[in-house]
Amino acid sequence: MLTNKNSLKRRLQIVELVRKRGEVSVEELSQAFDVSSVTIRSDLTYLEQQRYLLRSFGKARYLAQKSGEDILVPASDGAARKSSETLIARIAAESVGDHEAVMLGAGEIIHKIVPFLADRANLSLLVQDIAIAHTAQRFLHCELLLTGGQLENGGTAMSGPDAEASVARRQIDVCLLQASGLDRDGNLLAADPALARVAHAAARAATRTIVLAYQPLLDERSGKVFASAADVDMLLIDDGIDPPTIDTMARHGLTLERREGGVVEFRRD
Template sequence: MLTNKSSLKRRLQIVELVRKRGEVSVEELSQAFDVSSVTIRSDLTYLEQQRYLLRSFGKARYLAQKKGDDMLVPASDGTTRKSSETMIARFAAERVGDDEALMLGAGEIIHKVVPFLSDRSNLSLLVQDIGIAQTVQRFMHCELLLTGGQLEYGTTALTGPDAEASLARRPIDVCLLQACGLDRAGNLFAADHALARVAHAAAQAATRTIVVAYQPLLDERSGEVFASVHDIDTLLIDDGIDPPTLDAVSRNGLHLQRRDNGILEFRRNGS
């Protein structure tokens, strides 16, 4: 039996966070709730016994009741993820106007933005990802340039000094970047050092920076920092984020402007 109200509140929040994200690691939960991993494991043991979630290899997985059955099965979030990423992409496109110079970084959500820009007129696009450039050619009629740089084996994103330098040579009204992580200090992470350097250069060069993310990792080892929430103008993210991280977003000057279908849109005043 739970005798500590703070423990009860934390365990309810853990269930809600795992439900929204599908799967969360012990380390992420420890960071999110500022308690030890031993405490989190105790919480997860209790919640597994109560059949709220399933523990597996240092992670907690959400369990959904299978209709007409007593068995609990892991919830499938593939369809939800696609729908949420598409919604984030649509909201991001709404932040881009006609006649703007736009830089598109790398990432699946960034790729999904492209069709939503097809009705914009007189856009100028600087694109980092070759795959995204091919989609631009299918959906849009506009000026299209690649950043240049080098391709790492198995990727379609251009990185390196040439890619970074190209961002300083052209005026950029808006850059769209995708984050894989967000910590409680408000730092935004890219998957590796090379991607982070290009994203950082883009954010430095652009007049406005929009960052998108779906279920970003919430610990401090999620990749390489490319910017702080303090330095961007808009953050579009799913609502499966723990309260301390959301507080960090607000502390860094972004304010919640819209909550729609599980998506949160934060903007800086006047942006």
């Protein structure tokens, strides 16, 4: 069940859910938010009047916003996202123990994990992103290694055959990776194909794989597959995930646990 503290929050979540999926039925929304279909229809009427979506035959379709138009997102939305990402990072860090060899992939949530590892003893850290390596030097006293590889498009994350080979030949106890999307088959996606290949090599090499995501696009065209939910040990995500995706995780053997702050944890028993 999705969080439903008030009608504004529910309507924000409806817009985001419809945006991700493109089209959602009234029945699906009613089940997702645990409210009556009458309440959902009232929400959809309001959102259609405000031109955030279109209604058609018992379904809601996303209406893309034009540049400069007001959107149904409060001013604090950016701060709320940062807070949620930090919470996801903290929960992920709880799975890292002393004396472990850890691989950190690329992404803002991955970057936020570093300070939460400050009290771990004798970590060996393999880092793909130069910016994350700089942060690790500030907060951690541990063995710090870079994957190597090449930088593309002015970014700080390394990729390419050298990075993939570096990751593949190392012993990794746990790798932490960030997904930008996932599809209906439970595949985890990275927006950049080059980064996806490094993430794939890390997931194959690691004893445990943890994937983090904030509002991932639920679209098989939104990126390159780097792992399946069947291959990971944990998926941490915000509570905007929809019921069909929850069912997909369950089919891949992951058990749902709701954590504080609206974070959803799928863990392999």
